[in-house]
Amino acid sequence: MARCCGKTMEITLKDDHGIKRVALVGNPNVGKSVLFNALTGAYVTVSNYPGTSVEVSRGNAVIEGQAWQVIDTPGMYSIHTITEEERVAREILLNETPDVVVHVLDARNLERMLAMTIQLIEAELPVILVVNIMDEAERIGLKIDLDLLQERLGIPVIGAATARKRGLDEIRRAMRNYCCSDENPRRFNYSRLLEQDLTEVAGLMRADYVLSKRTLALLLLQQDEEISALVQHLEGEEGYAKVAEKVREIAFQRRESFHLNLSLERKEIVRKLIQGVFSSPEKRVITWSEKLSNLAVRPLTGIPLLFIILYFGLYKFVGVFGAGTVVDLLEGKLFEEIFNPWITGVVKGIVPWAVIQELFVGEYGIITLGIRYAVGIILPIVATFFIFFSFLEDTGYFPRLALLVDRVFKRFGMSGRAVIPMVLGFGCDTMATMVTRTLETVRERIIATLLLSLAIPCSAQIGVILALLSKAPGALAVWGVSMLLLFIVVGLLAARLLPGEAPMFYMELPPMRLPQLSNVFTKTYTRMQWYFLEILPLFVLASVLLWLGKITSFFEKMVDALTPVMALLGLPKETAVAFIFGFFRRDYGAAGLYDLQTKGLLNARQLTVAAVTLTLFIPCVAQFLIMKKERGWKVASAIGVFVSLIAFGSGYLLNQLLLTTGILS
Amino acid sequence: MKCGFCGHEFEESDGKQGCGGCSSGCHSIHCPRCNYKNPLEPKFLKKIKGLWQEKQKKQ
Numbered sequence: 001m002a003r004c005c006g007k008t009m010e011i012t013l014k015d016d017h018g019i020k021r022v023a024l025v026g027n028p029n030v031g032k033s034v035l036f037n038a039l040t041g042a043y044v045t046v047s048n049y050p051g052t053s054v055e056v057s058r059g060n061a062v063i064e065g066q067a068w069q070v071i072d073t074p075g076m077y078s079i080h081t082i083t084e085e086e087r088v089a090r091e092i093l094l095n096e097t098p099d100v101v102v103h104v105l106d107a108r109n110l111e112r113m114l115a116m117t118i119q120l121i122e123a124e125l126p127v128i129l130v131v132n133i134m135d136e137a138e139r140i141g142l143k144i145d146l147d148l149l150q151e152r153l154g155i156p157v158i159g160a161a162t163a164r165k166r167g168l169d170e171i172r173r174a175m176r177n178y179c180c181s182d183e184n185p186r187r188f189n190y191s192r193l194l195e196q197d198l199t200e201v202a203g204l205m206r207a208d209y210v211l212s213k214r215t216l217a218l219l220l221l222q223q224d225e226e227i228s229a230l231v232q233h234l235e236g237e238e239g240y241a242k243v244a245e246k247v248r249e250i251a252f253q254r255r256e257s258f259h260l261n262l263s264l265e266r267k268e269i270v271r272k273l274i275q276g277v278f279s280s281p282e283k284r285v286i287t288w289s290e291k292l293s294n295l296a297v298r299p300l301t302g303i304p305l306l307f308i309i310l311y312f313g314l315y316k317f318v319g320v321f322g323a324g325t326v327v328d329l330l331e332g333k334l335f336e337e338i339f340n341p342w343i344t345g346v347v348k349g350i351v352p353w354a355v356i357q358e359l360f361v362g363e364y365g366i367i368t369l370g371i372r373y374a375v376g377i378i379l380p381i382v383a384t385f386f387i388f389f390s391f392l393e394d395t396g397y398f399p400r401l402a403l404l405v406d407r408v409f410k411r412f413g414m415s416g417r418a419v420i421p422m423v424l425g426f427g428c429d430t431m432a433t434m435v436t437r438t439l440e441t442v443r444e445r446i447i448a449t450l451l452l453s454l455a456i457p458c459s460a461q462i463g464v465i466l467a468l469l470s471k472a473p474g475a476l477a478v479w480g481v482s483m484l485l486l487f488i489v490v491g492l493l494a495a496r497l498l499p500g501e502a503p504m505f506y507m508e509l510p511p512m513r514l515p516q517l518s519n520v521f522t523k524t525y526t527r528m529q530w531y532f533l534e535i536l537p538l539f540v541l542a543s544v545l546l547w548l549g550k551i552t553s554f555f556e557k558m559v560d561a562l563t564p565v566m567a568l569l570g571l572p573k574e575t576a577v578a579f580i581f582g583f584f585r586r587d588y589g590a591a592g593l594y595d596l597q598t599k600g601l602l603n604a605r606q607l608t609v610a611a612v613t614l615t616l617f618i619p620c621v622a623q624f625l626i627m628k629k630e631r632g633w634k635v636a637s638a639i640g641v642f643v644s645l646i647a648f649g650s651g652y653l654l655n656q657l658l659l660t661t662g663i664l665s
Numbered sequence: 666m667k668c669g670f671c672g673h674e675f676e677e678s679d680g681k682q683g684c685g686g687c688s689s690g691c692h693s694i695h696c697p698r699c700n701y702k703n704p705l706e707p708k709f710l711k712k713i714k715g716l717w718q719e720k721q722k723k724q
Contacts (some may be wrong), residue, residue: 028673028698029672029673029674055697075698087706171695199680284688359685390669393669393670396672398670399670399671399672417699417705420670420699420700420701424702431693431702435695435700435701435702438695438699438700470707507699508671510671510673511672522704522706522707522710523669523704525707525710526692526704526705526706526707527704529692529707530692530693531706
């Protein structure tokens, strides 16, 4: 045992080889990994932290003759943890008792990030503060008096720009000399009332802890379950009962404002701490990207902005231009007028058997239907959609959208994090269903999977539908309102039927920027390439199956079986074909609908009912298989049945509503 | 590479790949921080960029 930083703790000789341990902690994106790589070089292992899916990197380094193990902890915002990553980071501090904790923060966000430094100091951990990204801070005119900050914090403070290798030697030196340091960590006082609470709770704890009792008392008052379990384990039942009773008593007295008060008090401590330490240029120029970012996350401006983006990006660019102009050119002119008549003549000239001719150039032929759908209809739509998607992605808009919808999504039992699979679902629902596995709770994953299979149309489907419905006045509005209404109703119902807490969500916002043409091109090209490679064989296979169905009359029987359902929806029997196509792939079904409309088989009401039903219709085969893989047979089957009932039920009701009111007639 | 969603910069080797969902092979990398699915840059584009960067360095 040795004495360091005013606290008795086990230091050095953590293992047989006398290797010291340093943990790098801090918010995400502050340069921890760059520092980790600079300290460790190539000798790195990455493994999941036991019992979690969170990866932790560890590496070895020799610093001034001393061997060190360097641990790159997951990003954390506070010692009071919320996410699994934060829990792992704190577990490392608690269980691996590092000899030095290097807190890396971003100089440009000093005021916000210092709150965690204060928590680490009051936890009596051996902290070194690295004020990183100093180069960028200096570039925008920020001035930081590091000596004064060191004096006020009572710990070593180093200015660095690790990406430019600035400050690395000072960090190494500070680590090596840490325990010889004369620095004494100082105490940051809260209000008299809170101090009294902390003293009372801490005074009841008898065991030895890695974190200070003052910090533990604060965490207990914040209802931290893991810390409660730790205190219970170390104090024993009797000792813990006293602590828990006191915590309950205080929590009851301060039930309305404890978290807020603590946060405000910490903010005030930081404000006083940086007085004279930190100065920014008198006239802070608010850049256009900051202005736009603020507009995007505030509901009052964010929602209109979202509608503007959807109108110009989805409706005008993907729907009108991609699915209208380009499809007319490719499918209408190139395929229907030039390529298909030519290839039909060629195949019929080479192949004498009518049944084989039918396979390649018949009604459901591989070339005349499969290739035409893939190249003539789907390709231009997904191309324009992916251009729009990659453009928006490169601006940094998506994380702002996540923040904007967080409050609404919470009502559906999800957090803003669910925006990731929802947004990806507009590209392809199958791949988005896989991404739902990244959501925090099982409840959230099931709700997201359900909403994806029900109310999120994929890129090709949305493109075709926008193009078709925009030709009938009011049809697009009816379709849009129906989708939105069902999304909301099913989301609210699902949140009620699957009770539980919506997980907390917050994230660091990357800056908004003008998209780079090269990025947009690369991302669009890559997405289109895999999409095309993915769909082409499936479209060919679907054509073969349809051909088989046709020559065996099985397809005809399926159409006949669906005819009463189509009649209930007020649709002609030919529409059943689009639904059968839709089960193979959603985009294939949408292309089928496009064909029906061009043949003049559907009026505005029927087109709208068919579009709504097809959008809601059961997930395609691929999505269903992924649902089964991710959520299991029971959940996948239940979602499949539920979605089918909702699709046809909604189609029926919508048809009745349109007939009764005369809208769209 | 840089995550298209959260802006996190990471090495391709640090991202998660190959969940087996796509029949035509994996073309994406999941961000280790937010799990967003980022498209993987095709090899030929990487080569072109590499050649361009080399040319820039020489100049």
